[in-house]
Amino acid sequence: MKHVFIITFLLYNLNIVFCQDFSLVQKLNSVSEAYEKVYGFSGTVKVVIDHNDTFEKSYGFANRSFEIKNTPKTRFSINSISKTFTATAVLVLVEHGRIDIKAPVKRYIPGLKASWADSITVHHLLTHTSGLPRESGVQPHHELTFQEQVELVEKQSLLFTPGERYEYSNAGIILLGAIIENMSGMSYREFIVENIIQPLNLSNTGYYNGRNVISNLAVPYRITSNGLEFTQRSKHYGDNAGGGLYSTPSDLFRFVEGLENYSILSKKYVDMMFQSHVKSGDSDFEGYAWSIKYFGDEKLYFAAGSGYGTKSVIIRMPESGNFIGITSNWGNTPILQLLSDLYLTIKNKDVALPSEDELATPAFYKSQIGTYIFNKEELTKHLGIKRAKIILQEVNGRLFLDDELLRDNGKYLTLTYTDELKIEFKGDKMIINMNDNIIEGIKQYRKTYKR
Numbered sequence: 001m002k003h004v005f006i007i008t009f010l011l012y013n014l015n016i017v018f019c020q021d022f023s024l025v026q027k028l029n030s031v032s033e034a035y036e037k038v039y040g041f042s043g044t045v046k047v048v049i050d051h052n053d054t055f056e057k058s059y060g061f062a063n064r065s066f067e068i069k070n071t072p073k074t075r076f077s078i079n080s081i082s083k084t085f086t087a088t089a090v091l092v093l094v095e096h097g098r099i100d101i102k103a104p105v106k107r108y109i110p111g112l113k114a115s116w117a118d119s120i121t122v123h124h125l126l127t128h129t130s131g132l133p134r135e136s137g138v139q140p141h142h143e144l145t146f147q148e149q150v151e152l153v154e155k156q157s158l159l160f161t162p163g164e165r166y167e168y169s170n171a172g173i174i175l176l177g178a179i180i181e182n183m184s185g186m187s188y189r190e191f192i193v194e195n196i197i198q199p200l201n202l203s204n205t206g207y208y209n210g211r212n213v214i215s216n217l218a219v220p221y222r223i224t225s226n227g228l229e230f231t232q233r234s235k236h237y238g239d240n241a242g243g244g245l246y247s248t249p250s251d252l253f254r255f256v257e258g259l260e261n262y263s264i265l266s267k268k269y270v271d272m273m274f275q276s277h278v279k280s281g282d283s284d285f286e287g288y289a290w291s292i293k294y295f296g297d298e299k300l301y302f303a304a305g306s307g308y309g310t311k312s313v314i315i316r317m318p319e320s321g322n323f324i325g326i327t328s329n330w331g332n333t334p335i336l337q338l339l340s341d342l343y344l345t346i347k348n349k350d351v352a353l354p355s356e357d358e359l360a361t362p363a364f365y366k367s368q369i370g371t372y373i374f375n376k377e378e379l380t381k382h383l384g385i386k387r388a389k390i391i392l393q394e395v396n397g398r399l400f401l402d403d404e405l406l407r408d409n410g411k412y413l414t415l416t417y418t419d420e421l422k423i424e425f426k427g428d429k430m431i432i433n434m435n436d437n438i439i440e441g442i443k444q445y446r447k448t449y450k451r
Contacts, residue, residue, distance in 0.1 A: 027345050028055045031353060035338045036060060038354040039405065039416075040396070042221070043311075043328030044072055045338075046249035049346060051321040056250065060330065062218040064230075075204050075217045075246045076327035077233045078312045079305025082245040083173055085192055087126055087289035088259070089180050091269045092195050094122075098183045101126075101272075108179040114154045116162065122179065124162045125172040126288040127277045131158035136171040140308075143210055144238035146178040146188065166280040170242045177241030188241060200258040205247040210237050217246060220309025222331030223403040225391045231309035231331065243305060249314070249325030256301075256316050256323065274301060274318075295343070304336070311335040315343070322346060332403060334417060358416070360408040362394035365425075369394060372430045372441035382434045383421075390441060392430070 028047055035041040042060025046053075058070035093099045099108065099122060106117035116131070124130040136152040138144060144152075153171045160167070177188050184191045189207040197205050206214065220231045234243055247255075259270050276285035276292050285292040291302040298320070304313040309331040316323050324342050326335055341351045362369070369392050376388040391402055399406045399413075401423065406413045412433075413423040422433040428443040 034353040042330040048323035083289040173242035218329035222309040360399040374441040
């Protein structure tokens, strides 16, 4: 009788756990589906609770031309999340005695002639405190080696004294790529594959090599002023230590677990990676290629990437064992908003899901759809748009201002995520109110050909 009671008790509690998990899965799917319906989210979401896989599902199309759907094994560009692999590679070389984290970059790139070559250290590059500008001048069509990119970085002037403060720098990551190659005697790709990807069995992770074809790779898409476009998979075609990898949420979780299990690095260097080296916001700090954020008292490890038509983000909650990973091949996804709603959901917090009812109906604005000509200086000053025209357009049954999805509050059009920008129409005029700064544009009509 006692055994029967114990079994009954265990089954009852197992059923409670199952119901709780099932309910959470439903909620996570509802959040993700809402973003698919309203914002066109296309990609994969993975949620891990207490180290256990809880939810993984894909949405949208990997290829819209042939209507091939995304799956959990579809590979996506992860852009700047690649920097976490680069930082890991550097620390592998540090642990093996090949690199001194406090040494100046000139020690590892002897040809550097810039005045700052002796003052910027490897540590500065890893924490974005080097003083180098955000970009080096590498263009999207370039297919340059690290050494050729180093020559562009060398021409840059420092924005501040190294170590003075945090300021994100892709230019600095180029130097890390060159250092990895110089100090390992291998190509960046070979070193990443041999020391990270293969040991952790990341079967859907890899590094782009120029324009090489990758199987099962999602095509990136975004809305532009020309409507729906496919875009290139990374920000340039050359060597890319800051954004040249593709992966899946499952592989990214396995990568994080590999770090935590000390499969690649010893505890000393994993701790160094996730140490709060510099403050970057009110409650944000920077480790080595990872941001350390806080939600209340909970510590979060955060990494994100964004390309022309791709967005990705991962957060790891080291104390609870929770993880959220999102990869997307839809450049207009408000991915941080989706991440926030998924995080609040696993915290059992109320979430106001996006609704199609809030969106502007293109049919109501049929006569206003078109191109509007503005004063270029005013657009640049108040909206950051460096041209004289804005396009109001319909794409897939949605109304966009260039690439921004629009909401209709009954009085005027706004962006879906803020009321700071308001749009009204009077005759042929589009009137934009940006924080009480009024900008007016005139609709441009195409000339018709007369016989």
